Amino acid sequence: MRDKLRKWREENFRNSEQIVDVGEELINEHASKLGDDIWIIYEQVMIAALDCSRDDLAWSCLQELKRQFPDSHRVKRLAGMRLEALERYEDANKLYDSILQDDPTNTAARKRKISILRAQGKSSEAIRELNEYLEQFVGDQEAWHELSELYINEHDYAKAAFCLEELMMTNPHNHLYCEQYGEVKYTQGGLENLELARKYFAQALKLNNRNMRALFGLYMMAGRGKKENKCSVKAVEEMLESMQITMS
Amino acid sequence: MHEDDSGVTKKRTLQLPSMSVPLSSHEMGEVELSCLAYAKMYLHASQFPRCSVNGLLLSSSAAGGAVCITDCVPLLHTHLSLAPITQLALTQVDVWCSQTQQRIVGYYQANACASDSSPTPCALKIAEKIFEQCNNAVLLMIDGEKMFPGCRVPPIVMYERKDARWALKDKHTIMLRQWEETCSIVNQLFSSGDQALLVDFDSHLDDITKDWTNQKLNAKIMELVSPANGNV
Numbered sequence: 440m441r442d443k444l445r446k447w448r449e450e451n452f453r454n455s456e457q458i459v460d461v462g463e464e465l466i467n468e469h470a471s472k473l474g475d476d477i478w479i480i481y482e483q484v485m486i487a488a489l490d491c492s493r494d495d496l497a498w499s500c501l502q503e504l505k506r507q508f509p510d511s512h513r514v515k516r517l518a519g520m521r522l523e524a525l526e527r528y529e530d531a532n533k534l535y536d537s538i539l540q541d542d543p544t545n546t547a548a549r550k551r552k553i554s555i556l557r558a559q560g561k562s563s564e565a566i567r568e569l570n571e572y573l574e575q576f577v578g579d580q581e582a583w584h585e586l587s588e589l590y591i592n593e594h595d596y597a598k599a600a601f602c603l604e605e606l607m608m609t610n611p612h613n614h615l616y617c618e619q620y621g622e623v624k625y626t627q628g629g630l631e632n633l634e635l636a637r638k639y640f641a642q643a644l645k646l647n648n649r650n651m652r653a654l655f656g657l658y659m660m661a662g663r664g665k666k667e668n669k670c671s672v673k674a675v676e677e678m679l680e681s682m683q684i685t686m687s
Numbered sequence: 688m689h690e691d692d693s694g695v696t697k698k699r700t701l702q703l704p705s706m707s708v709p710l711s712s713h714e715m716g717e718v719e720l721s722c723l724a725y726a727k728m729y730l731h732a733s734q735f736p737r738c739s740v741n742g743l744l745l746s747s748s749a750a751g752g753a754v755c756i757t758d759c760v761p762l763l764h765t766h767l768s769l770a771p772i773t774q775l776a777l778t779q780v781d782v783w784c785s786q787t788q789q790r791i792v793g794y795y796q797a798n799a800c801a802s803d804s805s806p807t808p809c810a811l812k813i814a815e816k817i818f819e820q821c822n823n824a825v826l827l828m829i830d831g832e833k834m835f836p837g838c839r840v841p842p843i844v845m846y847e848r849k850d851a852r853w854a855l856k857d858k859h860t861i862m863l864r865q866w867e868e869t870c871s872i873v874n875q876l877f878s879s880g881d882q883a884l885l886v887d888f889d890s891h892l893d894d895i896t897k898d899w900t901n902q903k904l905n906a907k908i909m910e911l912v913s914p915a916n917g918n919v
Contacts, residue, residue, distance in 0.1 A: 560800050560803055591766055594809075626770040628770075651893075655771070659775060
């Protein structure tokens with residue numbers, strides 16, 4: 440069970456119901472055998488519990504962590520997340536502000552504040568804060584991706600494309616970013632953008648030939664009459680044949 | 688006797704109780720939502736509580752008269768406002784509909800932010816496209832705040848095209864037959880774990896062997912629908 444939790448932790452899965460099931464049993468019945476691992480498990484289970492509206496479980500995990508690490512910023516942030524889950528955004532913000540007063544470089548607290556703006560539907564403020572954050576912490580991939588999502592929701596495709604470009608520069612082998620970039624360019628429309636879309640769908644397929652979105656993207660570009668696109672159709676058809684896809 | 692603002696007393700006119708005549712189900716402007724369509728929409732929104740989700744509403748009955756939404760196809764839970772996959776899905780559903788004698792009659796969406804159930808620009812755009820082909824198309828927004836167990840009101844807000852804009856539909860023209868039974872069917876799907884069977888178009892793209900027409904889930908739901916209902 441510990442191994443399952445560790446795997447989910449390392450791969451950042453958000454399967455909160457499963458984590459709560461496994462974690463609660465582990466904590467209630469096998470706490471003594473966990474050693475120092477128990478603290479990180481309390482943290483993982485607490486966050487999952489908040490996701491499943493299990494405030495009882497979240498509260499008890501938080502209490503254990505508070506007892507063990509009384510002045511920790513990391514635990515304070517968890518307390519803030521619990522307040523967020525209860526929609527007590529003012530109180531949560533005060534908590535995060537107090538963390539930032541002590542430690543202005545605490546990225547976790549800043550990101551939580553931006554998440555609060557998002558939860559409240561204040562997209563333009565969230566975008567502004569996230570931009571300011573990224574000026575200081577240029578390498579934060581998670582933040583760039585979050586920003587691209589925010590821009591896509593606001594239909595600001597040019598800026599979303601910029602964020603994805605940043606991500607592709609630092610992660611040239613990530614087929615998902617290429618494919619998303621293709622989708623954004625396709626949505627923007629216009630000859631140049633469609634050409635770029637086609638190139639990036641093709642690149643995504645080169646990196647991972649099972650990326651169906653890129654495959655379909657390329658296929659859809661193919662109906663546009665140009666000579667290069669006829670080659671795309673052939674390439675797509677050959678790929679589909681080689682994958683021999685059948686519906687279940 | 689009561690006084691109005693001008694100080695003149697008016698006689699209150701006696702109102703005769705009107706005989707309530709049940710509306711015939713083929714009255715124009717009426718929309719009927721089947722258990723199958725409702726259940727799958729609800730399951731779709733529940734499967735992705737942190738995302739906005741959308742899908743298409745289908746009808747297997749002929750055009751004209753009331754709109755009977757008999758089924759739905761859950762589409763996306765990511766990047767609803769990006770064009771390529773939406774276009775792809777619309778095309779594929781269109782083809783499937785023509786093969787199965789169904790028509791696309793509407794669009795549904797559930798926003799990630801449960802407290803905001805107003806249609807997004809993307810929802811309006813897609814609904815417009817559907818309206819071009821179907822002149823009594825409906826736009827259905829799922830109200831996240833009403834999606835809790837024991838809620839006595841369907842978590843649905845419906846819009847129809849009136850005077851070149853999408854206006855709220857009169858609640859009395861929306862029919863959900865056997866509402867309690869529908870709720871209980873949804874609960875049964877959750878307790879049996881069958882809600883996990885739901886496949887949307889996005890999931891199909893992640894694993895192409897998954898069936899976005901949800902034949903298996905449809906069969907399970909139809910089993911649960913009581914035979915006495917007839918055409919639900």
